[in-house]
Each structure stands twice: as C-alpha cells, then as structure tokens.
Amino acid sequence: MSAALHLAKPDDLERVLALVTAFHAEEGLDSTDEARRAALLPLLEGIPHGCAYLIGPARAPLGYVVITFGWSLEFGGMDAFVDEIYIRPAVRGRGIATEVLISLPKALSKAGVKALHLEVDRENEIAQRLYARAGFKLRDRYVLMSRAL
Structure with missing residues (x-):
C-alpha cells in the first residue's frame, strides 16, 4: 500500500472534507461542516501558513495530513506542526502513517x-x-498549552 503524498488543491475539497469530518467524529472534536470548510479551503488555495496532503491515491485517498508553518528561535527558523493526520480505519496498521511521518x-x-x-x-x-x-520524542520539560481566541 502506498503512502504517496499529493498536495491537496481546491478541487480536492470534498474528498479532504469527508476525511476531516470522519477524523473529527472519531476524535469527538466539536466542529461544524462550515467551520471545517472555512479552515480547510485556504490551505487548499495555497495560503502560505500551511498545506494539506492526501495520502495514497488522489482520487480515493487513504487519509490526509495537514501541516502548518511557524517560526522558532529555538530551532533556528521555520518550523512546522502536524495539525492533523488521519488514516481510514480499514487500512490502519499497514505502516502507512509511519511511512508518511518518516518521508x-x-x-x-x-x-x-x-x-x-x-x-x-x-x-x-x-x-x-x-x-x-x-x-518524534517527548519533550519532558514542555507542555503544549492553548488559548482559543
């Protein structure tokens, strides 16, 4: 099974949105279709703050990964965050996510x-x-904290 990555474009919105909706339901994340669409579309349109990749065949993706970009003095420049990664339940356990996270x-x-x-x-x-x-390694001295605005 291939974990090939395909940069998602606006034409992929419905495919990615279906996967995001499935992930959010599985994780119990409270979000609406409108909010998911509004957050996802700029990534597909090329906003410089992040991107979304379809995993596997672009027409029938096995999952997706969303990457967002930031800047870190500690790490010496641009850093990135895996905002979400999702693999369809039917194909989990086959090393797809591992392959994605290594490549x-x-x-x-x-x-x-x-x-x-x-x-x-x-x-x-x-x-x-x-x-x-x-x-990836745990950072024992650090805890991620968030504040919704």
Whole structure:
C-alpha cells in the first residue's frame, strides 16, 4: 500500500472534507461542516501558513495530513506542526502513517523547515508508539498549552 503524498488543491475539497469530518467524529472534536470548510479551503488555495496532503491515491485517498508553518528561535527558523493526520480505519496498521511521518520530514527539511512538531493525547499509547517509530520524542520539560481566541 502506498503512502504517496499529493498536495491537496481546491478541487480536492470534498474528498479532504469527508476525511476531516470522519477524523473529527472519531476524535469527538466539536466542529461544524462550515467551520471545517472555512479552515480547510485556504490551505487548499495555497495560503502560505500551511498545506494539506492526501495520502495514497488522489482520487480515493487513504487519509490526509495537514501541516502548518511557524517560526522558532529555538530551532533556528521555520518550523512546522502536524495539525492533523488521519488514516481510514480499514487500512490502519499497514505502516502507512509511519511511512508518511518518516518521508514528510525529509521533504520539509529540503524546503527549509528546521523542526516538525505534533501533539498526541496522553492516553493514546498506540499513537505515541507510532510517533516514536517515526523519530518524534517527548519533550519532558514542555507542555503544549492553548488559548482559543
């Protein structure tokens, strides 16, 4: 099974939106279709703050990953955040997410990204093992904190 990445474009909106909706339902994330569409469309239209990739065949994707960009003095320049990664339940456990999370940093580093971050539920040991296999490490001194505006 191929974890090829395809940069999602506006024509892919409905495919990506269906995957995002499935992920949000699975994770119990409270969001509306309108809010998801409004957050996703600028990424597909080329806003410089992030991008979305379809995973697998573009016409029948196996999942998606959304990357957002920022700037870090600590890491010496542009950094990126895996905002969401989702693989359809029927194809999980086949190494697709691992392949994506190993290949993505290589591509991003060629574009000048100095660090790639992600967050994971403290109780989700399966995801933590996946991320560790892909080279992500816990930062013991740091806790991600958020404030919705």
